[in-house]
Amino acid sequence: MHIRVLGSAAGGGFPQWNCNCSNCAAVRQGDPALTARTQSSIAVSRNGQDWLLVNASPDILAQVRAMPELQPARALRDSGIVAVLLMDAQIDHVTGLLMLRERRTALPLYATPQVLDELNTSLPLVRVLSHYAGVEAHLLSLTEPDFAVPGLEDIRFTVIPLSSNAPPFSPRRDAPLPGDNIGVVIEDIQSGQRLLYAPGLGRMEPAVAQAMATADVVLVDGTCWRNDEMQALGLSDKTAADMGHLAQSGPGGMIEVLAALPKRTRKILIHINNTNPILRSDSPERAALTAAGIEVAWDGMAITLGSSNG
Incomplete structure (x- = not known):
């Protein structure tokens, strides 16, 4: 089974277009300790040719150009993207759907009823796409969480509800329902x-802890180093927790959570905000992660699990 990190940054990417924080300024200036990143998404395949996108970033066109496997050229018009799975309705995870509108057939789209409701109302991408090839909606259930995706045989997907937050445009902002945010366990059968x-993980709960404890690889929320990171820089009045993210440092933070996992577990952070000091390869914070056996995802990172064909 192949997993490829298409993008590793949080919303806005890195550098963010209008941000002059020390990280964004330094990466623009070519600082070798920093690497530009697109907004977070991964791709999953069994055979290396047919791929499921997990989230559709606004940077999807650049991500496809950087990964030729997503454009295998088996026909005059062709794509290796067989379907899209959405974790939530956040802009940085769904607006790439608009860039996939030129398909000849409806795009299979896997999402919870809450996320599809947002994409039909508050952010009506499904309605817009209906004027093109459209989408073929597949509803995900929290009560029957296992599902399969045609074209990705021998891979089992399992929905995990997450405590996070609904998007700012949602009527459920600050009062999310189960299904507004999910994670997914991807298993090589x-x-x-x-x-x-x-x-997008705001708080640890038993289902998440169990999924982490039984995973060989955890690829999880790395948005902020400190809970008050954005506040301390004067960039926002919201904490990481307010935005639905568990910070890495401090009691109960992601570092502490990951330290409790079995030593065999590979631990990787993704969805990293432009303000996070772990973006610098020479920072004390990155050194602390390395000492704890935690990696920082990067665009193009490849992960292989089990036996893979292709």
């Missing part, structure tokens, strides 16, 4: 190896 993908 033949080997039994599993990856947990949870880019």
